[in-house]
Amino acid sequence: MDSGKIDRGAPQQTLAELRTGQRCILDRLDLPDDLARRLMELGFLPGNEIVLGRRAPGGGPRVYRVDGSEVALRRETAARLYVRRDPESDLIVLT
Amino acid sequence: MSSCHGDTPRASLLPNPNIAPPRPPAERPIIVAIVGPPNSGKSTLFNRLTGLRQKVANFPGVTVEHRMGKAKLKSQQEVFLVDLPGVYSLTPRAEDEQVTHDVLTGARSDFPKPDAVILILDVTNLGRNLVLAAPVLNLGLHTLILLNMADDLAARGGKVDIGALSSELKSPVALISAAKGTGIESIQQFLLGTAARLNAAPSRIELPVLQDVPKCRQWAANLGKRASYRPPAPPIWTRRLDGIFLHPLAGPVIFALIVIAVFQSIFSWAKPVMDFLQGEVASSGVWMKQVLPDSPFSSLLVDGVWQGVGSVIVFLPQILLLFLFIGVLEDSGYLARAALIADRTMAKFGLQGKSFIPLLSAYACAVPAVMATRVIENKRDRIATILIAPLMTCSARLPVYTLLIAAFIPNTKLLGDFLSLPAATLLGLYVLGFAAAIVTARVLKSTILKSKNTSFVLEMPPYRWPTVQSLSLRLVDRAKVFLRRAGTVILLVSILLWILAHLPLSGGKMPTLEHSYAASVGRAIEPLIKPLGFNWKIGIGLITSLIAREVIVSTLGTIYGIQGNEPSAGLQAALHQDLNTAGAIALLIFFAFAMQCFSTLAVVKRETGGWRWPVFQFSYMLLLAYAGSWLAFHIAQYFLQ
Numbered sequence: 001m002d003s004g005k006i007d008r009g010a011p012q013q014t015l016a017e018l019r020t021g022q023r024c025i026l027d028r029l030d031l032p033d034d035l036a037r038r039l040m041e042l043g044f045l046p047g048n049e050i051v052l053g054r055r056a057p058g059g060g061p062r063v064y065r066v067d068g069s070e071v072a073l074r075r076e077t078a079a080r081l082y083v084r085r086d087p088e089s090d091l092i093v094l095t
Numbered sequence: 096m097s098s099c100h101g102d103t104p105r106a107s108l109l110p111n112p113n114i115a116p117p118r119p120p121a122e123r124p125i126i127v128a129i130v131g132p133p134n135s136g137k138s139t140l141f142n143r144l145t146g147l148r149q150k151v152a153n154f155p156g157v158t159v160e161h162r163m164g165k166a167k168l169k170s171q172q173e174v175f176l177v178d179l180p181g182v183y184s185l186t187p188r189a190e191d192e193q194v195t196h197d198v199l200t201g202a203r204s205d206f207p208k209p210d211a212v213i214l215i216l217d218v219t220n221l222g223r224n225l226v227l228a229a230p231v232l233n234l235g236l237h238t239l240i241l242l243n244m245a246d247d248l249a250a251r252g253g254k255v256d257i258g259a260l261s262s263e264l265k266s267p268v269a270l271i272s273a274a275k276g277t278g279i280e281s282i283q284q285f286l287l288g289t290a291a292r293l294n295a296a297p298s299r300i301e302l303p304v305l306q307d308v309p310k311c312r313q314w315a316a317n318l319g320k321r322a323s324y325r326p327p328a329p330p331i332w333t334r335r336l337d338g339i340f341l342h343p344l345a346g347p348v349i350f351a352l353i354v355i356a357v358f359q360s361i362f363s364w365a366k367p368v369m370d371f372l373q374g375e376v377a378s379s380g381v382w383m384k385q386v387l388p389d390s391p392f393s394s395l396l397v398d399g400v401w402q403g404v405g406s407v408i409v410f411l412p413q414i415l416l417l418f419l420f421i422g423v424l425e426d427s428g429y430l431a432r433a434a435l436i437a438d439r440t441m442a443k444f445g446l447q448g449k450s451f452i453p454l455l456s457a458y459a460c461a462v463p464a465v466m467a468t469r470v471i472e473n474k475r476d477r478i479a480t481i482l483i484a485p486l487m488t489c490s491a492r493l494p495v496y497t498l499l500i501a502a503f504i505p506n507t508k509l510l511g512d513f514l515s516l517p518a519a520t521l522l523g524l525y526v527l528g529f530a531a532a533i534v535t536a537r538v539l540k541s542t543i544l545k546s547k548n549t550s551f552v553l554e555m556p557p558y559r560w561p562t563v564q565s566l567s568l569r570l571v572d573r574a575k576v577f578l579r580r581a582g583t584v585i586l587l588v589s590i591l592l593w594i595l596a597h598l599p600l601s602g603g604k605m606p607t608l609e610h611s612y613a614a615s616v617g618r619a620i621e622p623l624i625k626p627l628g629f630n631w632k633i634g635i636g637l638i639t640s641l642i643a644r645e646v647i648v649s650t651l652g653t654i655y656g657i658q659g660n661e662p663s664a665g666l667q668a669a670l671h672q673d674l675n676t677a678g679a680i681a682l683l684i685f686f687a688f689a690m691q692c693f694s695t696l697a698v699v700k701r702e703t704g705g706w707r708w709p710v711f712q713f714s715y716m717l718l719l720a721y722a723g724s725w726l727a728f729h730i731a732q733y734f735l736q
Contacts, residue, residue, distance in 0.1 A: 034472070035550055040309040042554065043222050045316045054337055057346040060439040061448065061551055063337075067222035067316070068253070068326035070333075070555040072435050072448075077550050 015050065015064070016079035023051045024083035026066075031080050039081075043067030050083065125289055126175045126207060128199060130231055131215035132224055133181035136243040138162075140215055140273040141178040144282065161194070166286065174286050177209065183223075185230035186306065199234050211237040211289045213282065218242035218255060218270065219327050225315035228264065229302050238266045239285040245270035245278065253327030260322035265298040333428075333557040340432050350436055353429075355514070355522065357420045363518070365413040369497075372412070376405035377665065380656070391597070391605065398656035399593030404581050407649045410494035411577055415570050417490050421459050422569045426561035430455065431553060438551050444533040445540025447471075447551045450480040454532065457487035458525070459573075461695040465702055475546040479539045481702060482712050483532040485695050486688065488525045491644040495686050496524055498648055502667035503679040520683075528687050531719065585649050588639050592653050608654065627685065627721070628678030628728040637685075644691045677731035681724040689720035 018024060026048050029036045043066040044050070053063035053070060061072040131137040145164030162178040179198060180191035187193040194203075201208025214231050216224035221242070232238060242248075242255065248270075261268040267285060271278030303314040328334070340346055380401050387393035424430050430452060438448030449471050457464035464484045471477040488496075500517045507516045514522075540546070595613040597605045608614060616638065617631030624634050632654055636647035648666070655669040674682065690696070690713045699709040 035552070037309055038472070038552055040312050041223075042552065043312070043316075045222075045309070045313055047320070048222070048316055054341045056341060056435045056438060057343045058436075058439050061435060061553075063341075063435070063555055065326075065329065068220040069223070070329055072438075072551070072553045072555060074438070074442075074551045077552070 012082050013085065014079045015052075015073075015081040015083050016075050018052050018083070018085075020052050020054060020062075022085070023049060024085045026050055026081060027084050028082040029080065030082065031077070035077070039071075039073075039077075042071050043069055044071075044081065050081075124173060124175050125211070125286075126177065126209045127211045127213060127286065127289065128209040129176060129178050129213045129215060130195060130199070130227070131181060131243075132183050132217065132227055135181065135215050135217045135224065136273040137178060137181055137215050140213075140241070140243070140271075140279075141176060143273060143276060143279060145176055161198075168287055169283060170287060172287075174289070176213075177206075183227060184308075185227075199231070199236070209236065211239070211285075213239045213241060213285070215241045215243050215273070217244055218248045219244050219251065219253065221255065221319055221324055222312070222316055222326065225318060226308075226311045229311050229314060230305050232264065232266065232300065233302050233305060235299070237289060239282065240264060240266055240268045241273075241278075241282070242268065242270045243273050246272045246275060247330075248327050251327030251330060253325050255319075255324045256322045260318065260324075263300070263318055263321055265300050330557050336558050337432070337555075340429065341435065346432075346436060350433060353424075357417075360416070360420075365416050368412040369409055372409045373665065376401070376409060380405070394597075395590065395593050399589050399653055400586065401656075404585055404589060404649060405652065407494060407581050407585055407645050407652075408578070410497065410645065410648075411574065413493055413497065414490040414577060415574060417493065418459050418569055418573045419566060421456065422566045423561050424455075426559070426565055428556045428558040431555050434553055435555070441533070442551075444537040446476060446479065446533070446536050449551060449553055450476065450536075453480055453484060454487050454529075457484040457489060460489050460491070461485040461487070461692065462698050465695065465698045468702070473546060475540070475544040478703065478708065479536050479544045481699055482539060482708065482715075483535050485690055485692065485712070485716065486528050486532040486535065488528040488687070489644075489692075491692065492524075492686055494645045494648045495640075496521055496683060498651075498666060498670070499679050499683055502670045503674070503676050524683060524687055527684075531688060535715075535719075580643065584642060585646055588642065588646055589649055589653050592635070592639065592650055596654065613654075626728070627724045628675065628681045628732075630673050632673050633678075633682065640686075640691045642691070642693050644686060647686075675735075677728050677735055680731045681728035684727040685720045685724040687720075688716055688723050690716035 012027075013024070015024070015026075026044055026046055028046060029039060029044060031039070045067075048067055051065040053065050055062045056072070061074045062078065063070050063072050064078075129137055129141055141162060141164065144166045161180065164176050164178070166174050166176055168174060177198070179195045182192045182195050185192060185196045185199070187196045197203045198206050199209065199212065212231060212234070214228060216227065218224075228240065240260075242257065248255070255270075257268045257270055267281070269278055269281035271281070273279070303310040305311065329337075340349060380397050383397050383401065384393065387396065424433070433455070434448040434451040437451040441447055441450055450468075453464040453467040453471075456467055461484050464487070465481050468477045468480045468484070471480060500520050504517045504520050508514075509516055509519050592613060595616070596608055596611045598612050599606065601610070613635055614631060617634040620634045620638070621629075621631045624630075624637065629637070632651075635654065636650045639650045640647035651670070652666055655666060670679075696709045696713060699712060700706055703709070
């Protein structure tokens with residue numbers, strides 16, 4: 001996987017640690033090949049922006065906005081997606 | 096198929112063209128193929144360009160449809176447009192991709208290679224759509240790239256620099272709205288230019304390895320970045336509706352209310368139509384008896400065929416209503432939200448939210464549901480979903496349930512006008528099927544189908560209004576399947592049953608039902624089913640219903656028709672001779688669990704590649720049905736006495 005973009009200085013954050021309305025840039029997918037491939041086909045590509053959408057009622061999977069689509073992932077999958085954040089434009093208002 | 100193209104060389108597109116006659120280049124009309132992913136607005140554009148001068152045709156040997164049409168240019172020149180099937184890639188995996196690939200590469204002997212390509216992409220989802228540009232540009236044909244739904248992109252806060260994209264792709268790029276008709280002048284220009292460019296090779300650009308999907312996706316993403324592409328936010332209504340449907344409290348409540356409302360209306364809305372049909376079947380039966388001379392043949396026609404087939408056709412409105420509701424839920428995009436809400440619960444039973452979609456369509460019919468399990472990547476999850484799908488209450492159970500409930504469950508109100516006891520019973524049976532399915536899944540997933548934690552990846556489509564066209568297509572399709580079955584299987588079973596019920600002849604006279612072959616068959620299994628509260632007549636129905644569940648209704652219709660019950664008294668009243676309420680409840684439970692459907696077994700065999708799983712499925716469900724109805728009968732006897 002392309003790991004050149006990781007900022008070694010900052011602690012690694014995963015998608016599972018962010019909240020609804022926050023946005024981030026995907027750095028790296030630490031997942032089995034077939035699943036990583038599927039996610040990449042859906043737009044989870046290193047360098048793409050991800051906005052955190054709603055969580056399913058009762059703490060189920062969360063919806064992520066990526067590349068013009070909305071894709072739902074379980075928490076354990078999101079915890080394997082490493083991201084970096086841009087403090088300048090961190091929160092967006094979700095309506 | 097008499098066409099608008101008459102004497103043109105397009106005759107080679109009719110279903111029987113073996114050879115495309117080589118034409119001198121000068122006379123050969125310009126052919127332009129329209130390519131694009133599904134839902135990119137391809138057909139809207141095609142209609143706009145060709146007006147009504149088009150026709151639908153099939154390529155020989157495949158079921159994939161394409162449309163041909165003519166567009167007139169300002170220069171009075173005519174261009175032939177072919178609307179190819181919507182595809183995400185040109186890798187020939189599926190039939191539609193194969194056809195598109197073959198036409199574009201000139202590999203089909205019955206279709207000339209196009210001179211140019213119009214590639215239409217949905218700009219609101221450019222990252223994914225742009226992947227298709229790689230293989231299309233790789234063909235080396237002159238290509239116009241249309242970015243459709245430009246109005247949507249702007250309205251939802253997205254943007255793209257088409258100048259930059261055009262120079263990256265070395266092809267003309269235009270923003271259009273096919274629905275509104277804006278921006279389509281660029282197409283005229285492109286088509287006008289095509290004739291002039293025919294002999295010039297288009298400029299080549301560097302493309303990714305086409306087989307490597309993530310590479311292509313990355314290529315598209317990088318292109319998007321260089322063209323300053325900003326994807327739009329989801330449509331405003333999708334955001335608003337998700338705020339309600341995925342609300343932590345309101346979401347699950349709405350989910351439950353939708354389900355209850357569907358079942359209540361299936362019962363109450365369809366009832367007047369069904370009563371009407373039932374009346375018609377009965378009175379026409381009486382009328383036929385009066386008109387026809389009294390003979391064995393008239394008895395076969397009226398008691399065997401008419402009562403048998405008629406008693407099943409009565410349920411058509413109800414089945415269509417159920418398919419309508421499921422169609423609305425699916426087409427509107429709500430089904431994906433339901434899967435999201437269900438994921439956590441499904442995970443507890445070793446499945447995932449995605450299993451929820453086939454399971455919900457299994458409420459209509461297990462056959463499409465088993466096919467819909469293909470979306471589940473994990474093989475063991477998929478087998479588990481296939482094995483439990485027939486426990487979901489399919490529409491073929493509905494006639495049986497409706498008949499028994501209407502005959503045995505008193506119509507008292509439970510929650511005022513909102514829920515009556517019959518509707519609650521029906522809902523209860525649906526819940527029972529679902530509960531049995533997920534418990535079975537849990538058992539299977541912790542024993543023979545154990546697998547590591549599975550993932551859940553599901554795309555949420557934007558909400559949209561279901562179209563009348565798509566809904567009516569579903570309903571017509573369903574009605575056809577149902578009536579075909581009534582006209583073939585149920586008809587044959589009804590005739591066969593009538594014959595068995597009238598043999599052997601004793602002294603040249605037909606026996607009474609009690610002394611017929613049919614009765615002997617029913618009596619042969621009576622000892623087995625007596626503990627469930629069923630007698631030999633119900634037994635005959637259980638045997639015939641192994642073919643398809645609703646056949647029991649026609650069988651009982653035939654049996655009581657032969658017995659000479661007043662048809663107007665109806666099946667419901669006649670049933671009370673052979674079943675008490677406890678027996679009826681046991682029969683309901685039996686039908687909830689038993690695997691009585693040849694079509695499902697056949698499709699399971701096909702999808703799992705052998706008889707192992709269908710045989711297992713049939714056996715475990717029969718066992719469950721027997722145990723369940725035995726319990727139900729004895730519990731009900733105890734409480735109802």
